[in-house]
Each structure stands twice: as C-alpha cells, then as structure tokens.
Amino acid sequence: MKKTVVITGCSSGFGRAAARLFAWEGWNVVATMRRPEEERDLNTLPNVLVTRLDVQDHGSIASAVEAGIARFGRIDVLVNNAGFGLFGLFEATPPEKVAEQFDVNVFGVMAVTRAILPHFRENKEGVILNVSSGAGVFALPMLSLYCASKFALEGFSEALSYELASQCIVVKIVEPGGVLGTGFGRRSDAEAARTAVLPDYASFVARTREVFAGLRAARLATEDHVAQVIFDAATDGTDQLRYVATEDIKPLVMARRETGEQGYMALMRSRFGAGEVPCGKVLEDG
Template identity: 45%
Template structure:
C-alpha cells in the first residue's frame, strides 16, 4: 500500500487531495500547521507541519515513517497569495511569501529526496499555478514565487529523473478555495492615490473571476493522475481557464496578450 504526504491539507486543494487518495485506498499523511481531524483510521495520519519550520518537517516525517514505513509521493500544496500594489509591500511581507511558497517547498523536497533516491523511486508533486507561466495585475510577488517554483521544478526534473524520481507541476486556474479571501494577504496603502481606482477595479474583477472557479476536486484528480500515471510528463494544467489562458499566452505576441489582460481586469 502506498503512502502520500500532503502539506497544507486542512482545507481546499490539500483537503480534497487527502480525501481522494484515502478513498482510493492509500495511506494518507495530512499535514497542517494546526492539526485537526475527527477521523480515526490506521491509514489516516494528521500531524503538524509548517513548511517554514524545519523542526516540524523533521518531526512530521519521523511520524509518517514510523506509522507507514515510507513515503511514496510528496504533494507540496502549502501556500498563500500576497496580493496588492508592490509599492505598498514591505520587506517582511515579501520574505514571508517566498519563505512559504518557495523556500518551504524546497525544504520539503530536500527532506524527501534522500528517501526517494535510496529506493530509486518516488514522486514530487509541486502545486504551482497557471500564474507560474503568465501574470495578472496586483499579483507581482505571488507570481514571482510561482514562476520560481516552475523553474525550480523543471530543472529538478533533469537531476532526479535518472534516479527514478519523477517531478510534477500542477497548474490550477481559478479554484474555489480560501485563496481569494481568508488565505489571501491583501496589501494596499490608500494614501498612494494614483493606484486606488485601478486596485478597486482590478481586485473586484479578479475576485469575481475567482468566485466562478472550479471545485478543488478537479485539482485533486489531476494530482491523482500525476502521482499514478507513471509518465515523465511535467506540467498538468487544471481547469478550462488555465488551459485556455496558457494556450492564448503561447499563441499571442506579448503586447497583444498584455492588452487583452489589461482590458479584462483594468479596462
């Protein structure tokens, strides 16, 4: 029986993924910063893990290995969005965004790779975003982290494939999760009046776009496919918006694409 470890499994994509793999007979290590679960089952382990805290990572892996013997698949799902005007963001907020979305993900990979390398197999699944290959207004630092995850994962695939370790990138479009409300960190200094109208319009339209997003279940299904298809495929766009926008981004010249996005979100 195989074992999957998922970060950020308390809600949204992480929770949906944990439930799907559990329903299909896998051992599940559902990790979160504040453990909370009423389920009692030998195949279900909930444990504390904060990707910004190396000690909690080590403790969670020890608990997982003690319960299940090994981990076969890692899903790096923990993350959040820093949103707003870049000029309003201080160094601490920017560092926190990278610490969670990039360095935390790297810590998890570094912690699991030795285990996978020793066995000559394993799957690293990084939940990125369509925002790792295209961009929208007022998401500059968030996009920077997701573009970093994209480049990191593509390069890492070259290193690990000869060792039997597969690297996967999940690229969701708009998904109905806490990303657009509770999990978002919105920053805008209203005294920077030149931005106010743009921010009001852009965030209203962006949030409306998110409210029409797909269920986290479709991302969980893509993660299942990435974990089990046995292929060397790297990228898994999820949702019609992600597939459509990524195709449009490749097809159109930069200037035309930027004008299209500006018109829809700021025009």
C-alpha cells in the same frame, strides 16, 4: 503493498481534498498541517496519519517525514501543496510580507523536497508533485508577489525534474486557477485588508478589482476537481511535467504559451486597462 503519500497544507483546500481522495483510493496518507491538534476530520479516516508540518519550521519537516516512514514503512509520493497568496500593490506591501510569501511558497517547498530526497534516492523511485497556479504561467496585477513565487516554483520544478530523472524520481507541476470552496481567497482578502491602497493607484485598483470579481463569478471548478488532477498526475506512471487543473485558466495558459508576445501583451493590457492613462506623451518627451 499500499503506497504512501505525504501532503502538505491539509487543513483546508486542495490539501484536504487530496488527502481524502488518496485515502478513499486505498493509499496511506501522511496529512500534514501547522495545527494538527485542531483537526477533527482527516484523523478519523483509515490509514491517515495527521501530523504537524510547518514549512517555515525545518525541524517539523524532518519530524513529519520520519513519522510517515515509521508509521507506513516508506513514502512513494510527496505533494507540496502548502502555500498562500498576497493580494495588493507591490509598492504598498511591507518587506516582511514579501519575505513570508517566498518563505512559504518557494523556500518551504525546497525544504520539504530536500527532506524527502534521501528516502526517494534510497528507494530509487518517487514522485514529487508541486502545486503551482495559473499565476505561475501568466502574471496578474495586484498579485505580483504571488506570481513571482509561483514563477520561481515553476522554474525550480522544471530544472529539478532534469536532475532527479537521473535518480528515477519524477517531478510534476499541477496548475489550478481560481477555485470555489477553498480558504485561499479568504486569506488573500485578509492579507489585502492589511495593505494600504496608495491614492495614485486608486482608479487602477478599482478597475482591477472589478476584473477579478468577474473572474470569481465565472469559477466552476471545486477543490475536489483539483484533487482529482493531483491524484491522476501522481499515479499516471508518466514523466509529464505540467498539468493544467481547471478549465477557466486554459485560455490564458494557451495565450501565454502558444501566441506571440505582442498579441499576448495586448490581450492582458486590454483586460486590465493598462495603457488607458495617457503616459505616451510623457515617455516621448522623456
């Protein structure tokens, strides 16, 4: 009997690539997105159901899960992929955008997970795979809110994995870095364009943008590489929790997880120019 996967955020990026890959591998795929009426590709593939799911609309979540079960009989894997990233200064970001960042990247994942759990418990098995980020392992300036949401997702996923092991349900985390060919950067740039740059931060913002430009130029992985890691993690039959999906972030992941705090912080501060402003005397006098 064919297995079935539900994937959120299939209109572009990792979600679209993963939906294609699972379908090519013979799986039934429930490919969800906010505007399925605009889809012209995935709905031409065999055994793919394209349906609406907006993680901020809980009614659409329940409907998508029900539609997947009605079409294919059962669901075996959930891939929580939908998400976006705010890029900009925390101080200049409106509170409503802060709330949206968490509503999509954290509360949306929780809502979709909650909707599928009764089905997985009834089946006494299931895999939940949450797409995190390198920014859920190490923090980056100008991405404070995105990092905060992904750090929260990492903690939620790890804690949930202990709970759900008692129900024979496995939780996994995939951690990609910057990837060529996704719509993620375009949305982040659009969000940043709406955010003010406070004059006091101007030199820091300019330096940080230079660092990120260098990181973008060094990207080698594509959305298809990440889709393969998602597929492998979902099908490897293990209870491994974390999978680093792109080579470019491995040095920083290792630095965060395998070196001392002082060495790690010195590395990150040197990379982003923190400490170049002569603040020390002010701190001493204070």
